[in-house]
Structure formats: structure tokens, C-alpha cells
Amino acid sequence: MSESEPHPSDQDLLLAADGELSRGRAKRVRKHLDACWSCRARMREIENTIADFVHVHQRSAEAQLPSVSSSRALLKAQLAELAAKPRAGMWPRFTQFMLAPRTVAYVCAVLLLAAAGSMALVRQFRGQNQSESASEIDNDALPNRTLTPGATRPVAISDVCSMPHEEVVRAVPTSVRQQVFREYGIQHPRAENYEIDYLIAPGLGGKEDIRNLWPEPYTSTIWNAHVKDALEEHLHQMVCAGKLDLPTAQSDIANNWIAAYKKYFHTREPLVANGHPPFSASMGNAPHDPLEFARLEDRFGGLDSAMITSDRARLVCRITSARRTRYGFALIKGPRPPTNRAQQG
Amino acid sequence: MSISRVDTIQRLPFPRTDAVARPASPSEDECEVIRLFDQHRNGLLRYTLSFGLSMHDAEEIIQEVFLALFQHLRMGRSRHNLRGWTFRVAHNLALKQRARNDGLRRTLYHDEAVMTRQRDDAPNPEEQAASGQRMERLRAVVAALPEQDRCCLYLRAEGLRYREIATTLGISIGSVSATLARSLARLGRADEGYAP
Numbered sequence: 326m327s328e329s330e331p332h333p334s335d336q337d338l339l340l341a342a343d344g345e346l347s348r349g350r351a352k353r354v355r356k357h358l359d360a361c362w363s364c365r366a367r368m369r370e371i372e373n374t375i376a377d378f379v380h381v382h383q384r385s386a387e388a389q390l391p392s393v394s395s396s397r398a399l400l401k402a403q404l405a406e407l408a409a410k411p412r413a414g415m416w417p418r419f420t421q422f423m424l425a426p427r428t429v430a431y432v433c434a435v436l437l438l439a440a441a442g443s444m445a446l447v448r449q450f451r452g453q454n455q456s457e458s459a460s461e462i463d464n465d466a467l468p469n470r471t472l473t474p475g476a477t478r479p480v481a482i483s484d485v486c487s488m489p490h491e492e493v494v495r496a497v498p499t500s501v502r503q504q505v506f507r508e509y510g511i512q513h514p515r516a517e518n519y520e521i522d523y524l525i526a527p528g529l530g531g532k533e534d535i536r537n538l539w540p541e542p543y544t545s546t547i548w549n550a551h552v553k554d555a556l557e558e559h560l561h562q563m564v565c566a567g568k569l570d571l572p573t574a575q576s577d578i579a580n581n582w583i584a585a586y587k588k589y590f591h592t593r594e595p596l597v598a599n600g601h602p603p604f605s606a607s608m609g610n611a612p613h614d615p616l617e618f619a620r621l622e623d624r625f626g627g628l629d630s631a632m633i634t635s636d637r638a639r640l641v642c643r644i645t646s647a648r649r650t651r652y653g654f655a656l657i658k659g660p661r662p663p664t665n666r667a668q669q670g
Numbered sequence: 671m672s673i674s675r676v677d678t679i680q681r682l683p684f685p686r687t688d689a690v691a692r693p694a695s696p697s698e699d700e701c702e703v704i705r706l707f708d709q710h711r712n713g714l715l716r717y718t719l720s721f722g723l724s725m726h727d728a729e730e731i732i733q734e735v736f737l738a739l740f741q742h743l744r745m746g747r748s749r750h751n752l753r754g755w756t757f758r759v760a761h762n763l764a765l766k767q768r769a770r771n772d773g774l775r776r777t778l779y780h781d782e783a784v785m786t787r788q789r790d791d792a793p794n795p796e797e798q799a800a801s802g803q804r805m806e807r808l809r810a811v812v813a814a815l816p817e818q819d820r821c822c823l824y825l826r827a828e829g830l831r832y833r834e835i836a837t838t839l840g841i842s843i844g845s846v847s848a849t850l851a852r853s854l855a856r857l858g859r860a861d862e863g864y865a866p
Contacts, residue, residue: 336851345832374858381808382827386716393711400736404700576774
């Protein structure tokens with residue numbers, strides 16, 4: 326390209342300015358610019374526009390960028406925690422081959438069938454009539470979405486995770502309680518029957534707002550306030566351990582807390598119903614405590630799970646397809662692992 | 671039969687080989703991640719905020735990006751062009767977060783403060799009087815650009831080369847170049863119809 330050649334396009338000028346042209350082509354554009362005032366003026370305009378944009382972009386963002394030091398400190402803490410955990414996916418290839426997804430699926434299926442079969446036998450033997458299935462959802466257990474859609478307040482993870490316990494389980498003032506009962510048309514409510522509960526718990530950024538409060542029955546349903554408390558605690562722990570982001574936790578619990586319970590505890594029934602374990606004594610000591618479940622989850626997190634119990638020892642077999650290459654099968658017995666509730670502040 | 675926790679580890683069917691295959695000590699990886707964080711955190715944060723996310727969400731995403739980077743390094747994956755890698759991950763996480771927030775907004779009442787806080791950072795009236803009107807016009811042009819064009823501009827402004835932008839957005843280098851030229855032309859015309 327010379328002064329007699331056609332003028333380079335704006336795109337070519339930009340490519341030249343950005344150093345993205347091939348050496349030969351860049352040389353020709355440069356030569357043309359040396360000779361052509363109008364193209365030099367266009368080039369200047371492009372550069373000016375770039376400068377203006379950069380100015381706008383950086384000034385609008387710079388004002389609101391928080392200091393890097395607290396973010397760095399948080400990252401360092403999380404990295405240290407992550408570094409302390411063994412890495413996933415470092416097994417030799419042959420183990421991956423041996424423990425192929427299909428193999429795991431077959432084993433899972435067999436174990437699940439065996440577990441289901443034994444449970445059915447136990448129920449039949451004991452003549453239990455489980456007419457009130459836990460998977461059936463009692464209408465009272467879920468709030469009216471119109472009256473109680475959920476409301477959040479702006480909080481940082483660090484705020485939520487450093488909240489004192491009394492703040493997390495904050496009681497609702499009497500005047501607000503009465504307002505909620507009125508809204509739900511409940512006359513002469515008995516205190517022992519209902520908990521005026523936060524749909525999104527304060528510990529998950531929920532707000533004390535009529536839109537986030539509803540009368541949750543303690544009794545007469547399987548999915549009751551005790552069960553929801555366990556879910557809130559579990560989600561709070563997951564959020565603080567960086568395993569779940571706060572908006573997801575809020576959204577899941579607000580949309581359908583029972584579905585959230587099933588999702589996060591990997592179960593169809595409450596692990597604690599009315600404060601009592603759901604498994605009969607003959608089923609062994611399955612992890613009926615949701616917090617123990619959370620600890621197991623911590624160690625063997627994943628989506629698929631099968632629990633097998635024995636009357637001799639508590640053997641919990643969790644086969645996780647997500648981490649099968651690391652753990653394969655694991656048998657756990659003995660002291661509970663220490664709670665490692667991460668406090669990020 | 672008593673099975674202790676020590677037994678448990680020994681009874682795992684496959685030996686642990688982490689120590690053998692580790693390409694670099696974790697501390698080296700951690701240092702590398704922190705170094706990259708110091709270098710690119712502001713740029714990544716600005717880029718993430720350009721998706722209209724709150725500062726809280728954006729900061730969460732940046733943390734997630736660098737934790738993912740740590741895992742990436744720890745697993746011995748490619749160390750080539752880690753800046754581009756972080757922007758790519760931030761881009762994907764920002765899109766995901768925005769979609770999630772959109773879903774959340776449909777069902778949740780949000781505190782007004784969250785919404786107003788985003789608008790507080792606009793320049794004050796004096797600044798606007800000086801050179802602000804032109805800046806406001808440029809902002810309006812940027813806001814009206816198609817998302818991909820806007821992303822190209824922001825990524826270029828953060829110093830990414832065309833190839834990196836192309837990889838981040840999953841488009842060709844030619845598209846990046848055409849998009850940038852088109853967007854700059856629009857920005858250049860922002861003053862048309864206004865007195866200088």
C-alpha cells in the first residue's frame with residue numbers, strides 16, 4: 326500500500342494501532358499514513374475515541390472498586406483451606422478405568438436395590454402403615470408465595486458468616502407476629518403450634534419483613550419448623566464454606582424449601598422428623614443428624630449417594646460419581662470428624 | 671470387628687499418588703495465584719461489573735475465578751495465557767450469575783438499597799457540568815451496544831489481545847476486529863447533533 330493506493334479502512338487503522346496487523350501489512354499502512362494527512366486525522370480520531378472510552382470505563386468503575394487488601398486476605402484464607410484438602414482427579418488412569426462410571430452405576434443400583442429391599446422387609450415385618458408419606462407435601466409446610474415471596478437485605482458473605490448465633494436465630498417481635506397471623510387469617514394462634522419463621526433465614530441474608538415471614542407449623546406435618554431449621558443451618562454452613570453462593574441459597578429456600586432440603590440433604594424424607602430420627606433401631610445407626618450428614622457431605626461430597634447400615638457397626642458407604650476417582654469406596658467408623666465450619670471474616 | 675479411622679485410610683482400595691504426580695508445591699501455586707490476583711483483580715472486577723452485577727456478586731465471582739485458577743494450576747493444566755483464562759472464567763461466571771439474579775428478581779422482593787447503591791457512583795453535578803455531558807453520551811452509546819460488542823470493548827480496554835478476546839467470547843479474531851472498529855465508530859459519532 327502506498328500513497329497512490331486506496332485508503333486503509335477504519336478497521337485496518339485500528340488493527341494497525343493495536344499492533345494486530347502482520348508485519349508486512351503494518352509496514353504498508355504506516356507508509357500510507359506517512360503520506361496521507363486525512364488518514365492520519367482519522368487515525369487520531371480513533372485514538373481519541375479509544376482514550377475517551379478508557380477514561381469513561383475506568384473512571385466509572387474506579388470510584389466503586391473496594392480495596393484489594395481485604396479481598397486478597399479472603400482469597401489467601403480460602404486458598405489455604407483448599408490447599409489443605411487433597412486434590413481430586415489425581416488417581417492413575419487405570420483406576421479410572423477400573424472404576425468406570427458404568428461400574429459405579431451398577432454397584433450403586435445393586436446397593437440401592439438391596440437397601441430398598443431390606444427397608445421394605447423391615448416395614449412389612451413390623452406392619453408399619455406409612456400412610457403419611459414424607460414425600461407428600463403438606464400444604465401448610467410451604468408459605469403462600471403471594472403473601473411470603475421472601476425478602477433479602479444486602480449482605481456480604483463475611484457479614485453472614487460472622488453473625489452471632491442470637492442474631493441468626495433472632496426472634497420476631499410480637500407486633501410483627503400478630504401482623505403475620507392476621508395476614509394468613511389465623512385467629513387465636515397457639516404459640517406452641519406455630520413458629521413465625523423467616524422464609525429466608527437472617528443467617529442467609531433474609532430480612533425482617535412481612536414478605537419474608539410466615540406462620541410455620543411445628544406440629545402435624547412432617548416438613549415442619551425443626552426440619553427447616555436443619556436446612557437453614559446446613560445452607561449457612563455451605564455458604565460459609567464457599568460451597569454455595571448466597572443468592573442460590575436464598576433463591577432455593579424461597580422457591581420451595583422442601584425441595585431445597587431434598588436437594589441439599591440428598592433425601593426424600595426429613596432426616597429428623599419432630600426431633601426423632603426417621604430410621605428404626607433395626608436399621609442401625611444411620612446418620613440421622615443433619616449436621617453429621619453435613620460432615621459426611623464435607624468429606625464425600627457428590628450427587629449420588631447410597632447409605633447402607635448394619636447392626637454391627639455404622640458403615641456408611643457413599644459412592645460419589647463426582648469423586649469416585651479419588652475415594653472409590655470408603656468405610657467410615659469411629660470418632661466423628663471435627664466440625665470444620667469455615668468462618669470467613 | 672473394629673474399624674478405626676486409620677484402618678479406613680489403609681483400607682482404601684487404591685493407593686494415594688498425589689505426592690508423586692504433583693508438578694509444583696501448593697505454596698508455589700498459591701503464590702502464583704496471589705500474584706495474578708494482584709495483577710488482574712481490578713481489571714476483572716471492572717469487567718465483571720460491566721455485566722450489571724452488584725459489587726458483592728462481582729467480588730464473589732473474582733474469588734471464585736482465582737480459586738478455580740488454583741485448582742487449574744494444581745491439576746497441572748496449561749499455564750499458557752493465564753490472564754486470558756481468568757477473563758474467560760470471569761465472563762462465564764458473570765453470565766451465569768446474571769441469569770441467576772434475573773431469575774431471583776422475578777420471585778424475590780429486593781431491598782431498595784441494593785438497587786440505588788449502583789446508581790450512587792454516577793459523577794456529581796459539578797463533574798457533569800465540566801466534561802460530564804460528553805462522558806454521559808459515551809456511556810449511553812456503550813450501554814446501547816450489543817452485549818458482545820460491549821464485551822469486546824471492555825476486554826480490549828483491560829489490555830487483552832484480539833486472540834484472547836476471541837477465545838473469551840468464543841468468536842473469531844476477524845469478528846473481534848470488525849466489532850471493535852464498529853463500536854469505536856459509534857462512540858466517535860456520540861457527539862453528532864450536539865454542540866461542541
